[in-house]
Amino acid sequence: MKVSELVEKLGLKVFSGKEGLDREIEGGYTSDLLSDVMGHADAGQLWITLQTHKNVMAIASLKDLSAIILVKDFEPETDCIAQSEEEGIAILGTNEEAFEISGKIYNLLNQ
Amino acid sequence: MHFEYLIEGGNFSKAGTASSLFKKVLKQLNVDPILIKRTVVALYEAEVNIVAHAYNGVIKIDLDTERIYINLTDEGPGIPDIELAMQKGYSTASPEVREMGFGAGMGLPNIQSNADNLRIRSEVGKGTTVEIEFFLKN
Numbered sequence: 001m002k003v004s005e006l007v008e009k010l011g012l013k014v015f016s017g018k019e020g021l022d023r024e025i026e027g028g029y030t031s032d033l034l035s036d037v038m039g040h041a042d043a044g045q046l047w048i049t050l051q052t053h054k055n056v057m058a059i060a061s062l063k064d065l066s067a068i069i070l071v072k073d074f075e076p077e078t079d080c081i082a083q084s085e086e087e088g089i090a091i092l093g094t095n096e097e098a099f100e101i102s103g104k105i106y107n108l109l110n111q
Numbered sequence: 112m113h114f115e116y117l118i119e120g121g122n123f124s125k126a127g128t129a130s131s132l133f134k135k136v137l138k139q140l141n142v143d144p145i146l147i148k149r150t151v152v153a154l155y156e157a158e159v160n161i162v163a164h165a166y167n168g169v170i171k172i173d174l175d176t177e178r179i180y181i182n183l184t185d186e187g188p189g190i191p192d193i194e195l196a197m198q199k200g201y202s203t204a205s206p207e208v209r210e211m212g213f214g215a216g217m218g219l220p221n222i223q224s225n226a227d228n229l230r231i232r233s234e235v236g237k238g239t240t241v242e243i244e245f246f247l248k249n
Contacts, residue, residue, distance in 0.1 A: 034159075035217035038152055039224070051212045058127030062134060062151050079124060 001025050001109060003067045003090055006046075010104060012069065013093035015076050017084035023066040027109065030102045034059055041065060048102050052076050057083040057091075065089065069105075071098045112136075112175070118161045118168040120187065123211065126162040129170050130155040136174075146245060149225040150179055153243050156218040161185045163208050165238065179245040189235040196231075197223065 004021040007014060014021070026044025031037050032051055041047060043064040049056065052074050060068055061083075067090040070076060076084065076091045084091045094101050114136065116129035130151055137147045154170075161168035165187030173180045190196045196203075197219050204214025223229050228244035 032212050033215040033217065034212040035156060035215055035221055038155055039217060039221040043148070049212075053211055054124055055126055055211065055213075058131065059155075062127060062130055062155055063148075 003046075003092075006067075006105065006108065007092060009108060010094065010101070015070075015084070015091040015093055016081040017067075017088055017090035019088035020067060020084075020090040023089075025066045025109065028102065028105050029065075030098050038063065046105065048098050048105070050074050050098070052080060054080045054083055056080060057087060057089065060089050061087045067092055069094060069101060071096060071101055112173070114170075114172040114174070116170040116172075118158060118165075118170060118183075118185070120162060120164070120166040120168070120185070123162055126159050127155055129158050133172060140174075142247070146179075146247065150181075150245055153222040153225040153229075153245075154181060156221045157181070157183045157241050157243060159213060160218055160241075161187075163204055163213055164188065168238075177247055179247070181241075181243040183241040183243075184238065185240075186238045189237055189239055190231070190233040191235050193231050193233060 003023050025046055028046040029041040030048040032049050037047060037059055041063050044066050046067050046069060047065050048069045050071050057080050069092045071094055073095045134151050165185035168185030171182045195201055199220045200216040202214045202216040208214045226243045227246050230242040233239040
């Protein structure tokens with residue numbers, strides 16, 4: 001599934017990095033610990049988190065993640081948005097909690 | 112080939128920049144993607160450790176057809192007990208750094224599980240040298 005399809009199906013907000021909406025989603029990883037994501041997420045996965053600072057984008061880029069979803073109406077910081085545009089990796093948003101949005105995405109990807 | 116990157120302690124807005132630059136080099140050189148992934152994880156964690164704990168540091172990387180050798184030397188507080196620092200979950204990071212999602216005590220274990228060789232030397236009150244090595248051929 002492409003990031004753009006997921007945005008449409010779950011009504012996600014697109015904060016930045018529209019260029020990245022074309023990326024293919026290979027799965028997901030839910031965590032707020034950066035070294036956990038660095039060590040265990042795989043390329044192409046979505047990252048579901050409440051971390052909003054620029055280092056999130058550094059990890060998304062280094063790990064070739066497909067997109068970032070910020071939960072509970074968290075919003076990305078300005079320099080995080082700038083890097084998202086530069087890297088072409090989308091930052092998305094939802095008002096739901098990590099458990100709920102992860103469950104919905106899990107079901108959609110495993111249909 | 113030799114590469115050098117200067118790292119500023121405490122500057123999280125630049126954390127990962129050296130790792131990102133070196134990842135591009137490895138991609139351009141068509142290094143095995145799995146090796147690139149392992150190198151990037153280890154290098155990033157070691158780079159962030161300098162940013163989180165030291166005053167400043169230098170990353171020197173030597174790359175040839177046999178191996179990738181990374182030397183990270185910092186001026187900083189040093190590590191009193193390296194064995195303890197290597198334990199999963201152990202961290203001395205500040206509350207601010209932990210709030211950002213760093214400092215979960217996973218950095219050094221991440222380096223160890225990805226590197227072919229890891230060596231850490233440290234002098235309390237002076238600084239730390241981390242050497243990480245990857246072999247290009249099995």
